[in-house]
Amino acid sequence: MWSLLRGGYPSRVLLQLRGEWMGRRGLPRSLAPGPPRRRYRKEVLSALEATVLPVTTAEIRQYLRTRGIPFQDGHSCLRAPSPFVESSQGKDLTRTSTSFSLFIDKTTGRFLCMTSLAEGSWEDFQASVEGRGDGVKEGVLLSEAPETEGSEEIRRIWDRAVPLWELPDAEEAQLARVMFSLTRVTDDTLKRFSVQYLRPARSLVFPWFSSQGSGLRGLKLLGAEGQGDVVHYVETTIPRPGAYHNLFGLPLISRRDVEVVLTSRELDSLALSQATGLPTLALPRGTLSLPPALLPYLEQFRRIILWLGDDLRSWEAAKLFARKLNPKRCFLVRPGDQQPRPLEALNQGLNLSRILRTALPAWHKSIVSFRQLREEVLGELSNVEQAAGIRWSRFPDLNRLLKGHRKGELTVFTGPTGSGKTTFISEYALDLCTQGVNTLWGSFEISNVRLARVMLTQFAVGRLEEQLDKYDEWADRFEDLPLYFMTFHGQQSIRSVIDTMHHAVYVYDVCHVVIDNLQFMMGHEQLSTDRIAAQDYIVGAFRKFATDSNCHVTLVIHPRKEDDDKELQTASIFGSAKASQEADNVLILQDRKLVTGPGKRYLQVSKNRFDGDIGVFPLEFNKSSLTFSIPPKNKARLKKIKDDNGLVVKKSSSRKKGAVPQNSETCSDL
Numbered sequence: 001m002w003s004l005l006r007g008g009y010p011s012r013v014l015l016q017l018r019g020e021w022m023g024r025r026g027l028p029r030s031l032a033p034g035p036p037r038r039r040y041r042k043e044v045l046s047a048l049e050a051t052v053l054p055v056t057t058a059e060i061r062q063y064l065r066t067r068g069i070p071f072q073d074g075h076s077c078l079r080a081p082s083p084f085v086e087s088s089q090g091k092d093l094t095r096t097s098t099s100f101s102l103f104i105d106k107t108t109g110r111f112l113c114m115t116s117l118a119e120g121s122w123e124d125f126q127a128s129v130e131g132r133g134d135g136v137k138e139g140v141l142l143s144e145a146p147e148t149e150g151s152e153e154i155r156r157i158w159d160r161a162v163p164l165w166e167l168p169d170a171e172e173a174q175l176a177r178v179m180f181s182l183t184r185v186t187d188d189t190l191k192r193f194s195v196q197y198l199r200p201a202r203s204l205v206f207p208w209f210s211s212q213g214s215g216l217r218g219l220k221l222l223g224a225e226g227q228g229d230v231v232h233y234v235e236t237t238i239p240r241p242g243a244y245h246n247l248f249g250l251p252l253i254s255r256r257d258v259e260v261v262l263t264s265r266e267l268d269s270l271a272l273s274q275a276t277g278l279p280t281l282a283l284p285r286g287t288l289s290l291p292p293a294l295l296p297y298l299e300q301f302r303r304i305i306l307w308l309g310d311d312l313r314s315w316e317a318a319k320l321f322a323r324k325l326n327p328k329r330c331f332l333v334r335p336g337d338q339q340p341r342p343l344e345a346l347n348q349g350l351n352l353s354r355i356l357r358t359a360l361p362a363w364h365k366s367i368v369s370f371r372q373l374r375e376e377v378l379g380e381l382s383n384v385e386q387a388a389g390i391r392w393s394r395f396p397d398l399n400r401l402l403k404g405h406r407k408g409e410l411t412v413f414t415g416p417t418g419s420g421k422t423t424f425i426s427e428y429a430l431d432l433c434t435q436g437v438n439t440l441w442g443s444f445e446i447s448n449v450r451l452a453r454v455m456l457t458q459f460a461v462g463r464l465e466e467q468l469d470k471y472d473e474w475a476d477r478f479e480d481l482p483l484y485f486m487t488f489h490g491q492q493s494i495r496s497v498i499d500t501m502h503h504a505v506y507v508y509d510v511c512h513v514v515i516d517n518l519q520f521m522m523g524h525e526q527l528s529t530d531r532i533a534a535q536d537y538i539v540g541a542f543r544k545f546a547t548d549s550n551c552h553v554t555l556v557i558h559p560r561k562e563d564d565d566k567e568l569q570t571a572s573i574f575g576s577a578k579a580s581q582e583a584d585n586v587l588i589l590q591d592r593k594l595v596t597g598p599g600k601r602y603l604q605v606s607k608n609r610f611d612g613d614i615g616v617f618p619l620e621f622n623k624s625s626l627t628f629s630i631p632p633k634n635k636a637r638l639k640k641i642k643d644d645n646g647l648v649v650k651k652s653s654s655r656k657k658g659a660v661p662q663n664s665e666t667c668s669d670l
């Protein structure tokens with residue numbers, strides 16, 4: 001069955017696909033570097049349905065004060081004496097202890113004891129302090145967690161891997177160095193970081209050692225595939241990505257280090273360490289996420305420089321991670337010609353220390369001058385394609401109109417009842433998610449199981465009922481997607497939905513939220529004026545969230561009742577004009593008049609704030625894969641519309657059937 005991710009309240013309404021339901025391999029429970037974690041035993045499972053309000057930093061502080069527990073204010077965590085450690089003073093938390101080994105996340109209240117490795121939610125901590133709960137007393141821990149997933153495999157691979165310089169064949173060693181661009185990285189550097197090479201897989205092996213020296217926790221294998229002149233890297237982790245929380249380089253960090261450089265790849269950390277001698281750590285999932293479970297390990301640093309890569313995506317990720325780490329201590333290396341990623345900088349003979357000195361403070365005052373913005377503007381101008389966002393791989397027409405999927409925007413999506421809105425938006429979001437866009441789904445109408453079934457079918461592009469032997473294979477791959485679901489069903493308050501979204505941004509670095517649909521947050525207002533006011537308020541709340549959290553929100557809204565034979569327009573969206581005014585993009589799934597055959601739909605982009613291109617293109621529904629593919633024959637399928645006066649059906653010479661919008665221009669390059 002679905003397994004729920006634990007944590008403070010909002011995480012209780014979030015779930016991610018997990019091995020128990022989707023595949024054979026269950027994920028281990030441990031979440032951070034170090035030996036297998038022990039979990040604080042509190043009635044975790046029975047409390048799943050409880051609706052506890054999310055905790056704030058002020059509340060955490062207040063609670064600790066009321067209980068007389070001393071604490072220190074850190075960057076992302078509060079530090080306090082741990083109730084899970086026996087000391088000479090016993091377990092009296094009110095006494096000042098030198099070992100403030102308990103880290104409490106300021107945003108979620110989740111705790112980690114660095115000494116005993118106990119961890120749990122804010123409620124677990126309170127229960128421990130108060131000694132309440134069914135006989136569960138403070139300091140009662142679960143016994144050692146089950147063995148790490150694949151520990152045997154980890155050991156086997158590690159035993160077979162050899163240091164690069166010990167390869168018997170010098171030519172092979174040289175080839176490996178060239179493939180991984182390691183020609184300037186010395187044996188000594190590889191030795192310090194314990195990097196090895198697995199000959200049969202032609203992969204580098206990066207170990208994950210526990211921070212307390214109790215052995216090997218996992219591995220990352222990095223393979224290199226040449227594609228023309230470009231080398232494409234393929235990563236495999238054990239345990240799988242959702243549980244691989246290794247800060248590569250941690251064993252080399254001393255307790256006295258106050259500065260660190262964070263990179264998004266192990267190879268970059270090797271280059272940086274060698275060139276600058278500075279402490280450096282590589283994030284386990286690169287620019288994809290910074291799991292809060294790692295924050296306690298970064299608390300000791302007064303200055304963190306993020307040098308994540310050479311593209312706009314890395315820059316966006318750096319800004320996002322800096323928020324979590326506390327922007328006041330963060331400095332960001334801006335991607336640019338003279339500032340490529342660290343390994344490349346080393347290979348180009350650039351001065352890495354000098355590049356680090358150009359790092360910009362992440363902290364902005366609320367008022368900025370153009371001087372502070374000019375570099376950002378230049379970055380966007382010189383990376384026009386990247387600034388346009390992530391491109392869909394399945395919907396090239398959407399790329400031509402919207403140019404891409406950008407953070408911080410609000411997309412409103414509408415279409416007639418039962419026309420396939422959920423089915424389309426599921427594929428549209430899945431497409432982005434497979435490209436590393438961390439996605440949170442709020443499906444209030446259909447259950448998560450049904451939605452995941454639709455998505456999995458779309459992912460496999462075929463009916464899985466008929467190939468159950470392939471189920472595990474697809475499910476395993478699907479499980480690794482950065483995809484999360486809210487467990488809400490039916491009517492919900494906007495407040496709890498937004499709280500959950502904030503939590504997901506913090507914990508999982510979610511950058512796309514899909515809400516299907518807005519009507520489920522409108523309460524039971526009977527009067528239409530109340531309903532319209534409620535909708536306006538909700539749309540405003542989503543707009544604000546998208547902007548403040550730099551997260552894209554796709555909002556499904558039902559249309560108002562229209563004549564069956566009329567096309568929908570922007571004005572057909574239920575409610576006042578607020579939704580279309582606030583939205584950056586308005587998408588309409590059209591059927592009825594434009595339908596020329598069974599299953600055919602059209603997608604109309606009727607608002608595009610990014611560059612104004614609007615238009616319509618056909619979608620063809622494939623019932624077995626539940627996907628909307630684009631008819632390959634229909635060359636001149638995309639029409640750009642110059643205004644939003646609706647669509648006029650007209651025969652076109654290039655298209656035997658279908659609609660040609662008024663004032664349209666055909667994209668000749670199609």
Ligand SMILES: Nc1ncnc2c1ncn2[C@@H]1O[C@H](COP(=O)(O)OP(=O)(O)OP(=O)(O)O)[C@@H](O)[C@H]1O
Pocket residue numbers: 415416417418419420421422423424445598599600601621626
């Ligand atoms: N183009 C299509 N042609 C035929 N069937 C379709 C098409 N698109 C979706 N369907 C099927 O129609 C059903 C309803 O689809 P879906 O739930 O996506 O519609 P919806 O617009 O979200 O509905 P609602 O208005 O109730 O929210 C599903 O069983 C889906 O597989």
